[in-house]
Amino acid sequence: MLISLEHEAAPVADDEPHSDYLFVGCDENGGLWVAPIELTTRKADFSKFAPQLRAGAAIADKLLPKNIPEVKFRPIAVHGGIHREEFNKFRNSRNKIPFRGNSVLIKQTRCGSSLTNALKG
Structure with missing residues (x-):
């Protein structure tokens, strides 16, 4: 599932920092994955990506039940x-x-690259 944190119904205020998307899914073994994703078509700038992805991680932590034993986490900068x-x-x-x-x-991965590859590697 891909959740747009830019959408008006997203669980975040417009003025709060947040990643562009939050990916939640399962791998082939049934393990749960969560990945905040921040996108730009420009050159990568760590100082802009990091706060957004930290905020996306905090949002994911609030949304996911605490009783899930293991959640695989991968912040992704595109x-x-x-x-x-x-x-x-x-x-x-x-x-x-x-x-x-x-x-x-x-x-970090380039625009147009596979999300699956970004999650794996």
Whole structure:
């Protein structure tokens, strides 16, 4: 399921930071996945992606029941290109996005790439 957090019925106020989308789905083994997704057609800018994806993670945490034993989490930044300096920021272990006691690096991918591949890798 892909939830637009930009839609007027989204569970977030217009003036609150949030990711563009929230993906919730299951893998082939029945495991639950959640992925806040932030999109831009421009060059990737970590300082703009990170706060939006952190907010998307917080929204996902509120929406998903707390009694689900394991939720696989993958914040995804979709962009039109990336400079080496920005790429390194995405790979820096200090820049992980927290979700339910774990922190995960942001998966960055180019516009037009497969969401399935972004979730897996």
